[in-house]
Amino acid sequence: MTHVVVTGAQGFVGQVLVRRLLSEGLGGKPVSRLTLMDVGFDAPPADSRVMQLAGSIADAAVRASAYASPVDAVFHLASIPGGAAEKNYALGRSINLDATLGLLEDLRDQARAPRFVFASTVAVYGEQLPATVDEQTLPAPALSYGAHKLMGEALVADASRLGWVQGCSLRLPGVVARPGDGTGMMSAFMSLLFWKLAASVPLTVPVSAEGVAWWISVSTCVDNLLHAATVDPDRFNARRSYQMPVLRLTVGEVVEALAARFGTDRKTLVTYAPDPFIERLFATYPPLLTPEAERLGLRHDGSVDQLITRAMAD
Numbered sequence: 001m002t003h004v005v006v007t008g009a010q011g012f013v014g015q016v017l018v019r020r021l022l023s024e025g026l027g028g029k030p031v032s033r034l035t036l037m038d039v040g041f042d043a044p045p046a047d048s049r050v051m052q053l054a055g056s057i058a059d060a061a062v063r064a065s066a067y068a069s070p071v072d073a074v075f076h077l078a079s080i081p082g083g084a085a086e087k088n089y090a091l092g093r094s095i096n097l098d099a100t101l102g103l104l105e106d107l108r109d110q111a112r113a114p115r116f117v118f119a120s121t122v123a124v125y126g127e128q129l130p131a132t133v134d135e136q137t138l139p140a141p142a143l144s145y146g147a148h149k150l151m152g153e154a155l156v157a158d159a160s161r162l163g164w165v166q167g168c169s170l171r172l173p174g175v176v177a178r179p180g181d182g183t184g185m186m187s188a189f190m191s192l193l194f195w196k197l198a199a200s201v202p203l204t205v206p207v208s209a210e211g212v213a214w215w216i217s218v219s220t221c222v223d224n225l226l227h228a229a230t231v232d233p234d235r236f237n238a239r240r241s242y243q244m245p246v247l248r249l250t251v252g253e254v255v256e257a258l259a260a261r262f263g264t265d266r267k268t269l270v271t272y273a274p275d276p277f278i279e280r281l282f283a284t285y286p287p288l289l290t291p292e293a294e295r296l297g298l299r300h301d302g303s304v305d306q307l308i309t310r311a312m313a314d
Contacts, residue, residue: 001032005066007057007103008078009036012178013119016314017075017222022047026073027230035066037078057099063106073115073229074165076103082123082145082281083186089144096148104159104167115229116156116165120241122173122214124150127280134289135243142281157240166233169241170298173214174282175221177311187282190215193251194311197258197266206275209252211283216246217301217310224298231297242293245300247307248285257304 004021008014014036021031036045037053045052055062057078078095079085085092100118107114123146124139141147156167174187177194189205190213196203207213224244251272259266274283290298301307 002026002029002072003033003035003069004031005035005037005071005074007037007074007076008119009052010038010041011077013172013175013218013221013225014038014075014077016218017077017225018050019314020222020226022049024226026226033069037062037066056095057103058094060102060106063099063102067106067110070110070112071107071114073117074103074107075117075119075225075229076100077119079119079149080145082143085145085148086143092144093148096145097151100148100152101155104155104164107159108162108164110164113160113163113165115233116159116167117225117228118152118156118167118169119225120149120153120169120171121146122171122243123281124153124171129284129286132287132289133243133285135292153239153241157238160233160236160240167240168228168231168233168236169239170224170228171241171243172221173216173244173246175216175218176307177218186278189278190282193254193258193270194308197255197269198262198312200263200266200269202269202271204271204273205251206273206278207251207283208272208274208279209250209255209270211251211274211279212248212285213251213283214246214285214288215249215254215301215307216244217307218314219310220299220301227297235296237292242296242298243288243290245290245293245298246288247300247302247304248287249304249307251283253304254307257308261305261308 080092126140126142153169160167174190176191178191
């Protein structure tokens with residue numbers, strides 16, 4: 001029996017992760033029970049192994065229901081994204097920080113420590129990045145979202161030290177290609193590029209063509225999340241935190257690759273209207289070196305063409 005809990009299961013990455021867990025299992029073992037947590041669900045589950053819990057992860061009663069049966073692994077993806085968290089500090093803190101602590105503390109009385117994979121973010125690095133970012137670069141969050149995620153990483157490491165969980169935090173870069181309009185997310189333009197150009201729809205992006213971002217497809221992101229839940233925990237570093245490897249590409253390079261895939265006329269559909277704040281946060285990324293994460297088995301997409309294929313496959 002393998003019981004897996006996923007928070008933020010109705011979200012972009014969560015839905016892909018859920019499909020993979022149901023079809024592939026975890027670490028070569030089929031998932032016998034999959035508990036999904038989110039504020040709401042679009043439809044009832046089609047698989048008898050799935051239990052949906054609609055409600056806030058800040059609610060102790062909802063968390064108790066999720067953990068009513070012994071848990072083997074938790075994927076904690078739920079969050080209030082950067083822009084929305086800045087507009088509502090109390091909500092951002094309750095979900096991004098307080099609920100993370102609750103999810104960890106509620107596992108301390110289990111007979112066996114479950115795996116716990118926490119989705120952190122590159123927002124922990126802040127705005128003032130050095131010429132090269134590596135695995136020793138000190139975080140300096142510029143948003144409450146990044147600050148709370150960094151605190152969450154420390155909580156995961158401490159809970160692992162205490163023996164409550166076998167935890168690992170992964171810092172996610174810009175994950176593409178998220179469907180919808182990306183309401184509340186200042187980085188929404190990264191995913192909109194894929195869907196709008198594929199559909200031959202004009203769009204305005206709030207950064208320059210020369211703006212450089214860190215990119216990963218949702219498929220590769222989920223690969224890394226699943227791997228983190230199965231790798232030997234004795235291999236984790238003392239921080240139990242890793243930066244996901246990325247492709248470093250300009251927005252213009254992604255547009256060129258999308259035009260090569262869907263039609264050269266697509267380039268004329270893009271209007272660049274740089275917003276200095278968004279450009280600083282999401283389009284001024286230096287080279288990123290992640291040899292430690294790669295030795296652990298974490299990966300990026302390999303090429304911009306593979307990024308497009310894997311980003312739109314799910």
